[in-house]
Amino acid sequence: MAELHGWLVYKQKDAEVNRGFIMMLTEAAAAINLSLQLIYEEDLSIGISGGLAAIQHPIYDSRNLDFVLMRTINQLLTKQFEAAGIRCFNSSSVASLCNDKAQSYQYVSRLGIEMLDSWFITSRTFNPEKIPFCRFPMVLKQSDGRGGKEVYLVHSTEEIEEILMQYPHKQFVLQQFAEQPGKDLRVFVLGGEIIGAVMRTSATSFKANYTLGGKVAPYVLFPEEAEIVHRISAPLKADFIGIDFLLNSSGQLVFNEIEDVVGCRSLYSTTDVDAAALYMGHIKKTLKKG
Structure with a gap:
């Protein structure tokens, strides 16, 4: 039994x-x-x-x-x-923060980690004259979206307003365009420890998500990159999350978002890491401690 x-x-x-x-x-x-x-x-x-x-x-x-x-x-x-x-x-507190991009940005903004300038808007509050970095193209994404499916590349104020009007009750993030679009790094963190990382790239889209057709390759973090990951993950005390980074023109990490229900296909397709076994081991160890 x-x-x-x-x-x-x-x-x-x-x-x-x-x-x-x-x-x-x-x-x-x-x-x-x-x-x-x-x-x-x-x-x-x-x-x-x-x-x-x-x-x-x-x-x-x-x-x-x-x-x-x-x-x-x-x-x-x-x-x-x-x-x-x-x-x-994960706990409800971790899920709440990770599943809301605006909350995630607020959290990481206190950690001294590079991020893209972002503005939190709705159909009611959007006013381009009050956004100091409104230079096109820009990225518009739903705060509670995931998997890259509610992310839009916009080229005008009219495009932004059109999308916002389709979702009048949704919170959005309006963000600067990445210096290296179509490329990002996902780092898998389980029980506070990094268990793997993959670089995702797309030659046809500014979104590099694996489920949207992006290519993936295993990635070994430099010590300074691992330190950035730990600065984000340590205070969260999450069980299993994915932390995504964009890259600036110098190839340095720029925080993008945190995934609560993190997908593992890219990790399994590029490494020998058994995330399922590690996760269940973490759960048993945690419950035994409790």
């Missing part, structure tokens, strides 16, 4: 395209005597019952849970598990 019991929570549509990683995680869990059950977010009902946080699933009982591995972005759900006394990987 497994020592500890956990749920692996995905949106159903995301689980369909991540079957390989799900299998790796469940097999890695079983290998160290952990039980890990795939749960679809859509099957969960949450609320307050008898004054306590309640989580209902049509089949499985949340009262037997020791941990939850969150592979979906749902702040309320993560907080519900935590309110019920269940440890989440």
Whole structure:
């Protein structure tokens, strides 16, 4: 019988395209005597019952849970598990910061790390006359977007306004264009330790995401680059995150964003690092300490 019991929570549509990683995680869990059950977010009902946080699933009982591995972005759900006394990987505080680009920039701005000038705007607050660096082209991205799918290269004020009007209730980041577009570095950090890094490049787009067709290659960090990564990750105390950097004209790192539900395809395709096994090992070690 497994020592500890956990749920692996995905949106159903995301689980369909991540079957390989799900299998790796469940097999890695079983290998160290952990039980890990795939749960679809859509099957969960949450609320307050008898004054306590309640989580209902049509089949499985949340009262037997020791941990939850969150592979979906749902702040309320993560907080519900935590309110019920269940440890989440990552925590709601980490997820909140990482899944909001504006909050991430606010956080990193206090660390003395190079960043692109950025402005936080909505359809209601956008005023180009009040943005000192409004030089085109620029990058416009939704604060809560991920995977490069809500990122736009804009060439005029009219383009910005048109996109903003399509999403009147969304927060956006308007940002300077990178000095080396179509190239970025992703660093994987697990339990505060760097477990790998990949350089992503695209010859056809300013976005280098692997899932959008970018090419990837393994990358070995220089000591000064690793130090920048640790300055970002250490105060967060995150379980597993990806930190993305752009490059300036001199090839130095420029902070871009932090991924909470970090994808591992690029790491598996370029290295021998078994992120699933390392992650489950970290979870067991953390729970044993607690």
